[in-house]
Amino acid sequence: MRRSELEHAIRAATEIIKQDAVFIIGSQSILGSFSEDELPEEATMSEEVDIAPMHDDDAESLATELDAVIGELSQFHETHGFYVQGVGKDTAVLPSGWTDRLVKLSNDNTKGRTGLCLEPHDLCVAKLIAGRPKDHLFVGAVLKHGMVSAEVICDRLQTVENDNLRRDRALSWVQSSFFS
Known part of the structure; x- marks a missing residue:
């Protein structure tokens, strides 16, 4: 698009x-x-x-x-x-x-x-909470191209309420993919 x-x-x-x-x-x-x-x-x-x-x-x-x-x-x-x-x-x-x-x-x-x-960071949070393969592809691409910061995404993920399981999965994905 x-x-x-x-x-x-x-x-x-x-x-x-x-x-x-x-x-x-x-x-x-x-x-x-x-x-x-x-x-x-x-x-x-x-x-x-x-x-x-x-x-x-x-x-x-x-x-x-x-x-x-x-x-x-x-x-x-x-x-x-x-x-x-x-x-x-x-x-x-x-x-x-x-x-x-x-x-x-x-x-x-x-x-x-x-x-x-x-x-963009808020968008990445929403995409990671949704957690579909296409969402990970999207977030991974904008992270790899330096359009967003993994640190800011993690900070914002910490503020997501009412969905601890998906929030924790998203945090784990970012940390394992971009902080290893």
């Missing part, structure tokens, strides 16, 4: 849900901090943008609407080669203070609307 595609996703999502800003929760939030030319290939492979409305009801109706209109297998997906996965803002397990570190992506390509992207 390219930053221009993320900007397009922000523009489309905000128009559909009639809000000026959205959270970018998944891996492509890295494009708020780095361009695709700076990133390793493993960090831009996804054709999915996880977007959470700033304000949604308990049933996540707006997230569901994003899925229906610009989600996987939609006309938007077929036309543009990427799609939006509508999610709730609590979908990702994130470290304390993550909202204070959001990276704003707003420019002419977003029509002045804003994508609030996860800061």
Whole structure:
């Protein structure tokens, strides 16, 4: 995925849900901090943008609407080669203070609307807590390319609450992979 595609996703999502800003929760939030030319290939492979409305009801109706209109297998997906996965803002397990570190992506390509992207270390924490093979590949790539610090990721992992088992697994993975 390219930053221009993320900007397009922000523009489309905000128009559909009639809000000026959205959270970018998944891996492509890295494009708020780095361009695709700076990133390793493993960090831009996804054709999915996880977007959470700033304000949604308990049933996540707006997230569901994003899925229906610009989600996987939609006309938007077929036309543009990427799609939006509508999610709730609590979908990702994130470290304390993550909202204070959001990276704003707003420019002419977003029509002045804003994508609030996860800061790269916070994104890595969320990916490691999810713990899927593709998440380890993503985090490993941005660590190896010096885009994030293993020490900062470990510090932030320590602040994750309510999921000690996955937090401890994530810490162990980082420590064994990058501190040996």
